[in-house]
Amino acid sequence: MLEQSGFVDVRIGPPVDTFGDASGESKARLFEVFGYAFLAYKPK
């Protein structure tokens, strides 16, 4: 979706276990939900 919106040079960082040991962990595990960092540029 980022590239479809016009962003370029999109990078995605490694997954982070955002919900580990939180009460939302079981639901997160069910759908393999993790946090990610994203970096994208508006063309010059």
Add this chain to the structure above:
Amino acid sequence: MSDGLLVDPLALREEVKAKYRAVAVNPHGSYHFHTGRPLAQRLGYDEVVVAALPDSAVEAFAGVGNPFSLDVLKPGEHVVDLGSGGGFDCFVASGQVGLKGFVVGIDMTEEMLGRSRATAMAMGLDNVEFRQGVIEDLPIEDGSADVVISNGVINLCADKRRVFGEVMRVLKPGGRLQFADIANGKEIPAGALRNIDLWTD
């Protein structure tokens, strides 16, 4: 939804407001996500930077990743934070851009804005401002930002294309979007995607 969205954007917005209003008022309450300093440590924020911040700047933090992990901000940059909440990422950004830079946090929740503004005042920060608004319609001038950051907020918007369109509008040419958010590795059933309660619980 006739416009192709999975849920009613306004109804979802009210659910999100209620959830984060609660976090603002009671940051140490029981939520399905972590908050505060333990969360910042889990997500890999610079421990020295976080330790230097007052509790009021950190305790309502409810992000899902570290938007500064792939790139740091440069001195003098102008930054916009989408869904600034209690202001934690704005305060981290404030230190990175320095006195010649500026950070604007956008949030729709009065309680979060009250918290972040009070903290900025207590910290004596002159390079941070918090504005009320929604990220689908940013109260920011065209082409004015070097960087847009966000943390765990875009996933809570029904119309993500509109959000990214707004980011594109406010960024300068060559500007960057560095944000953190959640993504799922397994497909979520269509019925669940249309259940607003599951977006925020």
